[in-house]
Structures are given as C-alpha cells and as structure tokens.
Amino acid sequence: MSYKDNVLNKIRGEEQRANEREELWQTIACAFAKEGPEGVANELARQMSGIRKKFDTTLAKLDDML
Amino acid sequence: MFRLRQLNVHGFRGFTDQQQFGFDKPVTLLTGENQRGKSSTLNAVEWCLFGDKCIGKKTGIRERIDWEVANRYTQDTSVTVETEFEGPDGKYLITRELDNNGKRNAGSLVIMMPDGATLRDDEAEAQVYALFRTSFQDFMTTVYQHQESIRAILIQEPKERNDAIDRLLGLSEYRELARGMTESKIEKSLKDMSNSFEHFRTRAQERIRIYDKEVSEKRKKAIAEGVKEDDISEEQLLRHAEAIGKAVISLASELGISELQIDLPVNFEQLERFRDDAKDKIDFVWLKSPDVAKLAEFEQRKLQLTSLLKNYETAKQGETKAQTERDEFAKQHGDETKLVKTGKAKQQEIAKLDEEIAGLNSRANLVREAIQYLRNAAPEDTTTACPLCGADVPDLLVDLEGEWEKKIIASVGNLDQKRKNEQAQLEQMRSRLRELKELDKAVTEAHKRIERWVDEIASALQRELTEQDDPAALVNARLVEITTESDSKKTALQEKGEKRKEIFEELGKLRIIHDILSYKKKREIVERIWETSEFEHLQSAMDQASLFLEDVNVIKRCLAAESREEAEAKIEIAGASLARYCCRIANHPATRGLTIKVSEDPRTGLNSYAIESEDGSDPIPILSQGGFNCLALSLFFGLAEAAGGSQPFAFLMLDDPTQSLGPEMKRQLVAVLEDIAKDKDKELIISTPDAEFADLLRENITKSKAIYDFTDWTEGNGPKISRIL
Numbered sequence: 001m002s003y004k005d006n007v008l009n010k011i012r013g014e015e016q017r018a019n020e021r022e023e024l025w026q027t028i029a030c031a032f033a034k035e036g037p038e039g040v041a042n043e044l045a046r047q048m049s050g051i052r053k054k055f056d057t058t059l060a061k062l063d064d065m066l
Numbered sequence: 067m068f069r070l071r072q073l074n075v076h077g078f079r080g081f082t083d084q085q086q087f088g089f090d091k092p093v094t095l096l097t098g099e100n101q102r103g104k105s106s107t108l109n110a111v112e113w114c115l116f117g118d119k120c121i122g123k124k125t126g127i128r129e130r131i132d133w134e135v136a137n138r139y140t141q142d143t144s145v146t147v148e149t150e151f152e153g154p155d156g157k158y159l160i161t162r163e164l165d166n167n168g169k170r171n172a173g174s175l176v177i178m179m180p181d182g183a184t185l186r187d188d189e190a191e192a193q194v195y196a197l198f199r200t201s202f203q204d205f206m207t208t209v210y211q212h213q214e215s216i217r218a219i220l221i222q223e224p225k226e227r228n229d230a231i232d233r234l235l236g237l238s239e240y241r242e243l244a245r246g247m248t249e250s251k252i253e254k255s256l257k258d259m260s261n262s263f264e265h266f267r268t269r270a271q272e273r274i275r276i277y278d279k280e281v282s283e284k285r286k287k288a289i290a291e292g293v294k295e296d297d298i299s300e301e302q303l304l305r306h307a308e309a310i311g312k313a314v315i316s317l318a319s320e321l322g323i324s325e326l327q328i329d330l331p332v333n334f335e336q337l338e339r340f341r342d343d344a345k346d347k348i349d350f351v352w353l354k355s356p357d358v359a360k361l362a363e364f365e366q367r368k369l370q371l372t373s374l375l376k377n378y379e380t381a382k383q384g385e386t387k388a389q390t391e392r393d394e395f396a397k398q399h400g401d402e403t404k405l406v407k408t409g410k411a412k413q414q415e416i417a418k419l420d421e422e423i424a425g426l427n428s429r430a431n432l433v434r435e436a437i438q439y440l441r442n443a444a445p446e447d448t449t450t451a452c453p454l455c456g457a458d459v460p461d462l463l464v465d466l467e468g469e470w471e472k473k474i475i476a477s478v479g480n481l482d483q484k485r486k487n488e489q490a491q492l493e494q495m496r497s498r499l500r501e502l503k504e505l506d507k508a509v510t511e512a513h514k515r516i517e518r519w520v521d522e523i524a525s526a527l528q529r530e531l532t533e534q535d536d537p538a539a540l541v542n543a544r545l546v547e548i549t550t551e552s553d554s555k556k557t558a559l560q561e562k563g564e565k566r567k568e569i570f571e572e573l574g575k576l577r578i579i580h581d582i583l584s585y586k587k588k589r590e591i592v593e594r595i596w597e598t599s600e601f602e603h604l605q606s607a608m609d610q611a612s613l614f615l616e617d618v619n620v621i622k623r624c625l626a627a628e629s630r631e632e633a634e635a636k637i638e639i640a641g642a643s644l645a646r647y648c649c650r651i652a653n654h655p656a657t658r659g660l661t662i663k664v665s666e667d668p669r670t671g672l673n674s675y676a677i678e679s680e681d682g683s684d685p686i687p688i689l690s691q692g693g694f695n696c697l698a699l700s701l702f703f704g705l706a707e708a709a710g711g712s713q714p715f716a717f718l719m720l721d722d723p724t725q726s727l728g729p730e731m732k733r734q735l736v737a738v739l740e741d742i743a744k745d746k747d748k749e750l751i752i753s754t755p756d757a758e759f760a761d762l763l764r765e766n767i768t769k770s771k772a773i774y775d776f777t778d779w780t781e782g783n784g785p786k787i788s789r790i791l
C-alpha cells in the first residue's frame with residue numbers, strides 16, 4: 001500500500017470527522033504530489049486564509065458597530 | 067524478475083551524443099574520476115523509470131532540488147533515455163523523452179512490450195508501475211543506493227541524521243509532508259484570530275464602560291442646570307425641541323423678521339440637525355434685526371468720532387507747544403529784526419577793526435625796516451640818524467625797538483583779540499536767526515495739521531466749520547447725541563436679548579439630554595452585539611478555524627504514526643541482516659548486534675532514531691565516518707535482502723559506496739558484494755571514483771565483469787567512455 005492509503009486508513013480509524021479529514025488528506029496528498037512540501041504549505045495556508053478572510057470581514061463589521 | 071540489459075542515453079545531464087551501455091555481465095563497474103558522468107549513468111535508469119518523481123524536494127534528496135535533466139551545454143535540449151529490461155515474458159523497451167525546450171521534466175514515456183505492443187504516456191506510466199510495482203522510494207531503499215543518501219548520514223547533527231535514516235528507509239515523503247504542514251503556519255493564524263477576537267471583546271466592554279461614564283457625568287450636569295429626571299426621555303426631548311422652535315420664531319417676529327422657518331424634528335435622529343439649525347437661526351435673526359443693525363452702526367460712529375477728536379486735540383497740543391517755544395526764544399534772543407540789526411552792527415565793527423589793524427601793520431612795517439637797517443646796514447657813524455628824514459635822534463635804535471615791543475606788538479594783539487570776539491558774536495547771531503526760522507516753520511506745520519483734522523471733523527459731522535466754531539466741542543456734542551440714541555436702543559433690545567439668552571439656555575439643556583440619550587442608545591447597540599448574526603458568523607469562523615487546525619493536527623499525527631510503524635516494520639525486516647552486514651564491513655565491537663530503535667520526537671512528532679550496540683550502549687559517539695557509512699550500506703543491504711523475491715529487479719546499483727571507508731572496510735565491503743553476487747543471484751552495477759576499491763572489485767569479485775572507464779568529460783562531447791572487458 002502506498003503511504004497515501006496507509007495514512008488514509010489511520011484517519012478513518014479516528015472516527016471523528018472522518019469524511020472531512022479524508023477529504024483534507026486527499027487534498028494534501030494531491031498538493032504534495034504536484035508541488036512537494038511547498039504545495040502542501042500553500043494549500044493549507046490558502047484554506048486557512050479563506051476562513052480568516054471571512055473572520056476579518058465580519059470583525060470589521062462588528063468594529064463599525066462599536 | 068527483471069534484469070537491466072541495455073541503456074541508451076542522449077542529452078541527459080552531462081551526456082551529449084548517444085551513449086550505449088550493455089549490462090550483459092553479472093557485474094558492471096563504472097570507474098573514473100569525479101564529474102565524468104558515472105552517477106548520471108545510474109540516474110538515467112532511475113529517470114527513465116520514474117520521471118519527475120525522482121526530482122525535486124519531495125524526494126527528500128537535497129541535491130535533487132532544481133536538478134537539471136537536459137544537458138545545459140548544447141543547443142539541442144532534447145533528452146532520450148532508453149532502457150531494455152529482460153523479464154519473464156521477454157524484452158521490455160522503455161523510452162522516456164523530453165522535448166526540445168526541456169521544460170517538462172517528466173518527459174513522455176513509451177513502453178514496447180514483448181509482444182510488440184506499444185503504450186504511450188499515461189498508459190505507459192501505468193504499465194511500468196504494473197510491471198515493477200515499485201515506487202521511487204522503494205527503488206531508492208532496495209535497488210539503488212544513492213551516494214547522496216550515504217553523504218547525508220555522515221552528518222553528525224541528530225536532526226539531520228534522523229532525516230537521512232528516514233530517507234534510507236524510504237520514508238522521506240512522510241517527513242516532507244509533515245514539514246509542509248508545519249510550514250503552513252495555520253496554528254499561528256488561529257492564534258492571531260483568537261487574539262483579534264479577545265481584543266474585540268475587550269474593546270466592546272471598554273466601550274460600554276465609557277458610555278456609562280458619559281451618561282453619568284452628563285446626567286449630573288443636566289440636573290445641575292435644572293433638568294428634571296422626567297425630562298430625560300425621547301418623547302420629552304421632542305416636545306422640548308418643539309418649544310424651542312416656536313420660541314425662535316417668536317423672537318424673530320419681535321425683531322422684525324416675519325418669514326423665518328425652522329424644521330421641527332419628528333424623531334430622535336433628526337434632533338442633532340435641529341440643534342445646529344436652531345443655533346444658526348438664532349444668530350441669523352439677531353444679526354439681521356434692524357435694531358441690532360442700528361446699534362452696531364452707532365458704535366461704529368462713536369469709534370470714528372472719538373478717534374477724530376483725539377487726533378484733533380493732539381494736533382492742538384502740538385501747535386501750542388510749537389508757538390510757545392518760538393515765543394520764548396524770541397523773548398530771550400530777540401525777534402528777527404533785532405537779530406538782523408545786531409548782526410549788521412557787528413559786521414561794521416569788524417570792518418573798523420580791520421582798518422585799524424591795517425594802519426598799525428603799515429607803521430609796523432616801517433619800524434621793522436628801520437630797525438633792520440640800523441642794526442645791520444647803517445654805517446657806524448650814522449646809527450642815530452633817522453633813515454627817513456635824516457634828523458639826529460640819540461638812542462634812535464633803542465627807541466625804535468621799544469616802540470616795536472611795547473606799542474606795536476601789543477596794539478596789534480589787542481585789536482586781533484577784539485576782532486575775534488566780534489566775529490564770534492556775529493556767528494552767534496546768525497545761528498540764532500536760523501533757529502528762529504526753524505521754530506517758525508514748526509509753528510506753520512502745526513497749523514496745517516490742525517486744519518486737516520478740522521476738515522476731517524467737518525466731513526464726519528457733515529457741515530462746514532468756520533473759525534468761530536470749536537470743532538472739539540461740536541464732536542463732543544455729537545457723541546452725546548449718539549450715546550443717548552444708542553442707550554435708548556439697548557434698552558429696547560434688552561428684553562429681546564433676555565429671550566435670546568433663555569432660548570440658548572434651553573438649547574443647551576436640549577443638547578445635554580440629547581447626548582445622554584445618544585450614549586444610552588449606543589450602549590444598547592454594543593450590548594446587543596453578542597446577539598447579532600455578525601457575531602454568530604465570527605464565532606462560526608473561529609470554530610471553523612479551530613476544527614481545521616484540529617483536522618490538520620490529526621492528519622499530522624496519523625502521518626507520524628504511520629511513518630513510525632513503517633520504520634519499525636522495515637527495521638525489523640532488515641533485522642539481523644543489518645547487524646550482520648554492519649559488523650562484517652565495519653568490524654568494530656560497537657557494531658556488534660547493532661539495532662536501530664525508532665521513537666517519536668516530542669517536538670516535531672517525526673521519527674527519531676537511536677542506534678544501539680549489543681550491550682545497549684550508544685555507538686554514535688565512537689562511530690567513525692566510515693562506521694556511519696557502513697550503517698547506511700547495511701541498511702540498504704538489509705532491506706534489499708529482506709525484500710527478497712518480492713523485489714522485481716534482479717540487480718543492485720551502488721553509487722560511490724566507499725565514502726569515508728578505509729582499506730580494510732573496503733575489502734570487507736567487496737567480500738559482502740561477492741556474496742551478494744554469488745549467493746543472492748543479484749547483478750551488481752557499481753559506480754566508483756575510488757581506484758583502490760575498483761581494483762579490489764576487479765580482483766576479488768569472481769563473477770565476470772564489464773568495466774566502463776570514464777576517462778574524460780567535455781562540454782561539447784560529454785563523457786569519454788571506453789569499455790574494458
């Protein structure tokens with residue numbers, strides 16, 4: 001089995017949020033295959049950045065209310 | 067199992083023209099100095115099989131970052147590597163090519179099957195994997211011992227050594243994945259979000275505190291100014307505003323402005339606008355009021371007349387002073403007529419003195435000449451005779467000398483002195499005359515100034531003034547009139563002024579109450595922030611980020627656990643072989659019963675390796691560089707042996723395996739390779755720049771050998787290779 005499948009099995013074994021983590025792992029493995037560790041870093045940073053952007057936009061609105 | 071039979075290389079790394087290698091002997095040696103293309107020959111096989119999987123950071127080999135596939139010294143950047151494998155079913159020809167611009171490092175793959183069928187690109191890639199079932203990582207650990215892997219383990223730094231052992235075990239991908247996940251810095255990002263969130267909470271609470279304080283202070287101020295608690299409500303506030311509006315219109319009417327309009331507020335939001343508007347309207351009606359305008363005019367007039375009066379009186383004082391000075395001067399020294407007359411008399415006196423002096427000078431000349439003659443020129447018998455008339459005068463010379471001294475000299479002196487005195491007095495007269503003229507001029511100018519101010523006063527009073535009129539008195543009279551009229555107007559406006567003041571006071575109260583209610587509203591908004599959908603979204607984003615981090619950490623943990631399990635499994639598989647090979651090559655007590663234990667690095671979660679001797683001690687401090695190399699080689703041989711029959715390739719490739727090995731270790735290594743070639747039925751392909759090792763291989767490996775000697779390398783021609791059978 002490749003490292004991808006081995007890790008996937010372990011993730012499934014965790015039970016909690018298995019689907020989300022499985023999907024995330026596929027994304028990570030794909031990014032790694034294309035661009036190595038930088039690809040992984042960029043992909044995770046990009047996803048986090050998306051959440052952060054929503055956070056910052058909402059925080060700005062709340063700041064205006066103050 | 068598959069044996070490598072042939073390799074054709076064109077344009078790959080240092081190669082230019084096509085080079086062919088045959089692997090028809092059990093052992094193939096690639097010998098020669100460094101940088102002649104030996105390693106590139108082995109790398110060509112690897113690239114042909116795995117393409118871009120053997121390039122870049124993901125390989126875990128530092129030297130493979132920015133690794134160039136195409137020859138950089140030739141115009142033609144196309145690359146072709148062809149490998150021929152002999153398998154159970156026949157011959158397989160695998161060709162990988164790179165196009166002319168050399169950009170795609172993967173290249174295009176073609177495989178010709180034993181039955182003649184040809185597959186290309188993705189199909190070919192899939193077929194290659196199906197045939198050999200070997201990943202690049204597996205190939206690295208069990209078929210091709212890279213010189214970079216040995217070099218890496220020679221580094222003493224524990225973290226670097228853990229990296230190197232992971233690589234040797236084919237676990238670089240786990241490590242590189244974990245590194246990528248760490249470098250995304252999402253934990254820091256989440257921390258920043260938490261800090262921003264808390265900061266916002268703090269600001270909101272602070273804001274509430276500030277509003278409470280403002281409300282309290284303004285409430286105290288309002289009460290001090292007579293506002294009742296019941297008045298502090300929106301409803302009362304609007305009524306208050308309405309009353310003020312009406313008062314402003316009423317005041318305007320009393321002041322003579324009838325068309326004034328003011329928009330009354332109908333809700334709380336309009337109050338601020340109303341406040342500003344009311345203030346502006348009050349100022350406007352007051353300034354535009356006819357009575358107020360008249361009052362302003364009176365004040366202006368008073369200022370003007372007061373200034374004129376002051377200037378006139380100053381001019382009058384100046385005139386008096388100038389006249390007084392002139393009169394006193396004339397009294398003391400005489401007027402112009404007297405001064406002129408006195409001057410003339412002095413001039414006459416001086417003329418008379420000049421005549422006397424001239425007469426005396428004539429006689430003086432005569433006496434002097436006579437004395438000279440009598441002293442120096444007269445004959446001796448004539449010294450008593452007068453030189454002019456000849457009369458005999460006894461003691462003539464003495465008499466003449468006496469006359470000269472006593473009368474003439476003294477008289478001239480007296481007259482001179484008198485003349486000087488008279489001249490001095492004449493000068494004084496002249497000076498006084500000039501001074502008198504200056505004083506007259508000053509008086510004239512003072513008169514002119516007065517005339518000018520009189521004209522100004524006439525213009526201001528709008529009437530003619532004659533010599534009989536007293537300008538100052540007239541100005542004072544006018545001032546009295548204006549003051550009387552002005553006071554009368556002020557009295558009339560006083561009542562309206564009081565009303566204006568009252569309206570301003572009410573407006574002030576309105577402002578305070580409005581401020582109190584505004585702060586209360588703002589406070590309510592801030593308090594309700596926690597119930598808004600925006601706050602809910604904020605919390606949701608925080609939760610999402612936390613879950614994301616948790617997911618990443620779980621995956622990282624699984625990755626680390628899997629890496630560790632695989633490491634343990636491979637080390638166990640290598641097992642006794644590892645210790646045996648290491649002990650055999652190194653022949654050091656520290657290598658007896660050598661084991662490698664893997665645990666989790668508490669800081670990174672990655673594999674941490676501890677090497678132990680038979681007695682449980684740590685051999686690292688006493689292992690030489692050669693000892694570390696033995697360890698790397700032993701791991702490779704151990705894993706290759708453990709792979710055994712499941713390994714599809716019937717050959718091993720070793721690149722510069724003798725780094726840091728001494729002569730004895732080299733001999734032992736040759737002995738191990740002889741066993742592998744003989745007992746394990748593995749073909750060996752060994753690249754080495756080490757002449758001593760090459761000789762040992764030639765002399766001691768009993769299987770037949772093909773030797774490719776890399777004698778030279780040039781940019782234009784690539785490696786120069788000769789085959790020695």
